[in-house]
Amino acid sequence: xxxxxxxxxxxxxxxxxxxxxxxxxxxxxxxxxxxxxxxxxxxxxxxxxxxxxxxxxxxxxxxxxxxxxxxxxxxxxxxxxxxxxxxxxxxxxxxxxxxxxxxxxxxxx
Amino acid sequence: xxxxxxxxxxxxxxxxxxxxxxxxxxxxxxxxxxxxxxxxxxxxxxxxxxxxxxxxxxxxxxxxxxxxxxxxxxxxxxxxxxxxxxxxxxxxxxxxxxxxxxxxxxxxxxxxxxxxxx
Numbered sequence: 001x002x003x004x005x006x007x008x009x010x011x012x013x014x015x016x017x018x019x020x021x022x023x024x025x026x027x028x029x030x031x032x033x034x035x036x037x038x039x040x041x042x043x044x045x046x047x048x049x050x051x052x053x054x055x056x057x058x059x060x061x062x063x064x065x066x067x068x069x070x071x072x073x074x075x076x077x078x079x080x081x082x083x084x085x086x087x088x089x090x091x092x093x094x095x096x097x098x099x100x101x102x103x104x105x106x107x108x109x
Numbered sequence: 110x111x112x113x114x115x116x117x118x119x120x121x122x123x124x125x126x127x128x129x130x131x132x133x134x135x136x137x138x139x140x141x142x143x144x145x146x147x148x149x150x151x152x153x154x155x156x157x158x159x160x161x162x163x164x165x166x167x168x169x170x171x172x173x174x175x176x177x178x179x180x181x182x183x184x185x186x187x188x189x190x191x192x193x194x195x196x197x198x199x200x201x202x203x204x205x206x207x208x209x210x211x212x213x214x215x216x217x218x219x220x221x222x223x224x225x226x227x
Binding site: 042048050097104 | 115150151152153155200202204213215216217218219220221223
């Protein structure tokens with residue numbers, strides 16, 4: 001079966017750095033996405049990785065290792081507004097998106 | 110760009126009635142749209158894939174006669190929850206990709222519809 005694992009919840013301090021991990025086992029791979037979802041709202045697109053390595057976009061970076069079936073989302077200089085759920089999703093060989101359950105990130109002052 | 114609009118944002122209805130949710134791609138054409146539902150503290154669950162001009166493809170376990178999908182144009186898909194029951198109360202979200210099914214094309218989501226059936 002297809003599976004995506006990410007921690008259920010993480011806590012970090014304002015101004016700090018946090019890394020949210022995602023491991024996946026899917027039938028084929030056509031890219032990995034990270035989305036941010038605030039409570040009661042729809043997800044918004046953060047990043048896309050298809051090749052190994054690090055993609056940096058402002059305070060957010062995303063890393064991919066296809067051989068390990070592993071990705072992480074790195075958030076720097078955390079702000080209170082970063083409190084949200086972060087969803088990892090993999091596009092499989094049929095171009096279907098397989099979603100993780102999301103990681104709830106709590107930022108404390 | 111790539112804005113998806115969903116309406117209504119929330120709706121409360123009585124058990125046994127039907128509710129229609131609209132999803133529009135505002136600045137791009139979407140031959141394919143996706144309908145998700147999400148229960149509290151759970152992940153997104155794909156319900157069906159809506160295809161313009163043809164029948165929707167439903168995921169296993171989703172009743173196609175209960176969740177009617179119509180994709181009559183390249184910018185509009187509708188989901189009708191028929192004979193709603195309290196267990197249908199959920200957060201329904203539509204999405205579309207401005208780049209079709211291209212691998213690197215992300216999904217853009219509507220703002221979601223919170224349905225409460227009393």
